[in-house]
Amino acid sequence: MFAVTNEAAARPRSHADELEAFRRLRASGDDAIRDELIERALPLAHQVARRYLRGGEPFEDLLQVARLGLVKAVDRFEPGRGVAFSTYAVPTMVGEIKRHFRDTCWSIHLPRSLQERVLKVEQAERELSGRIGRAPTVAELADHAHITEEEALEALEAASAYDTRSLDAPAPAEDDEGRTHAETIGEVDERFGLVEDLGAVRVAMQSLPRRERRILHMRFMRDMTQSEIAERIRRALQTLREEAEAEAQLEARVEVPAA
Numbered sequence: 249m250f251a252v253t254n255e256a257a258a259r260p261r262s263h264a265d266e267l268e269a270f271r272r273l274r275a276s277g278d279d280a281i282r283d284e285l286i287e288r289a290l291p292l293a294h295q296v297a298r299r300y301l302r303g304g305e306p307f308e309d310l311l312q313v314a315r316l317g318l319v320k321a322v323d324r325f326e327p328g329r330g331v332a333f334s335t336y337a338v339p340t341m342v343g344e345i346k347r348h349f350r351d352t353c354w355s356i357h358l359p360r361s362l363q364e365r366v367l368k369v370e371q372a373e374r375e376l377s378g379r380i381g382r383a384p385t386v387a388e389l390a391d392h393a394h395i396t397e398e399e400a401l402e403a404l405e406a407a408s409a410y411d412t413r414s415l416d417a418p419a420p421a422e423d424d425e426g427r428t429h430a431e432t433i434g435e436v437d438e439r440f441g442l443v444e445d446l447g448a449v450r451v452a453m454q455s456l457p458r459r460e461r462r463i464l465h466m467r468f469m470r471d472m473t474q475s476e477i478a479e480r481i482r483r484a485l486q487t488l489r490e491e492a493e494a495e496a497q498l499e500a501r502v503e504v505p506a507a
Contacts, residue, residue, distance in 0.1 A: 263332055270327035285322050285333075292334060293318045296341045299371060300349075310345060317344030362406050368393045369403040 266285075273281045297314040301307055321337035346364055372392040376384035384392070390400040456464070466472045466480065 266333055267327045267330070270325055270333070274327065282322060286319060289318055289322070289333070289337060290315065292337060293341055296338060296345070299374075300342075300345050300367065310348070313344050313348045314341045317341035320344070362403065365393075365395065365399060365403045366406050368395070369400055 269281055269285060272278065273285065293314040294311060296317075297307065297310040300310060317340045318337060321333070321340040324340070325333055325336050346367060349363065349367060369389055372389050373384060376388055376392055380388075386397050386400050386404070389404075390397045393400065395403075463477060463481075466477050467474070472480075
């Protein structure tokens with residue numbers, strides 16, 4: 249539907265020429281002038297669509313939405329205000345893309361303000377990642393998007409509502425049984441049996457001497473190896489031996505008074 253003609257792309261247009269073209273369009277309603285203005289601004293629509301590209305959303309769909317916004321901007325722009333057409337066109341195209349996300353792309357209903365904040369945070373994430381070469385922190389995202397860290401966190405969590413999975417959809421690839429998501433929900437968790445076993449073992453351990461309970465704790469709760477436990481016991485015995493020898497030497501120095 250939209251294509252930049254070689255003739256339109258070859259002729260540069262200054263800001264004054266652009267405003268004059270819009271004045272002639274408003275005065276005459278000439279479709280040829282309108283088409284040329286649209287064709288010249290198509291690269292701008294491409295840039296806006298690219299800015300809001302996100303996983304799962306085809307770029308061609310976003311581009312068509314941005315171009316629709318561009319057409320609306322051409323039809324509504326008032327050259328008498330003296331501002332550049334791009335100053336008016338970009339917010340118009342962005343508004344169309346946000347409306348597209350709000351109306352067609354969210355799997356779970358979210359307030360409009362939160363949806364727009366999600367888009368703002370995702371745009372900040374793309375810009376910062378390209379600039380600093382790593383994933384930005386929540387604080388960096390909040391600062392770049394001019395929102396609080398709590399608002400940034402809420403937006404990051406809400407982003408999951410953009411693309412939810414149907415319960416009838418296939419389970420993850422690692423599930424080799426060909427089940428759906430619904431069939432993987434509500435399975436018996438075998439770890440519940442471990443809770444019961446742990447309770448029984450805790451009662452039985454009370455009958456063991458304190459030293460043996462301590463050894464079992466180090467082995468199974470702290471995941472220490474047998475050699476590490478043996479070294480711990482060796483050091484404890486060495487400390488006891490040194491304390492006993494020091495006590496014996498101290499007693500030997502004490503003079504017993506004559507009767």
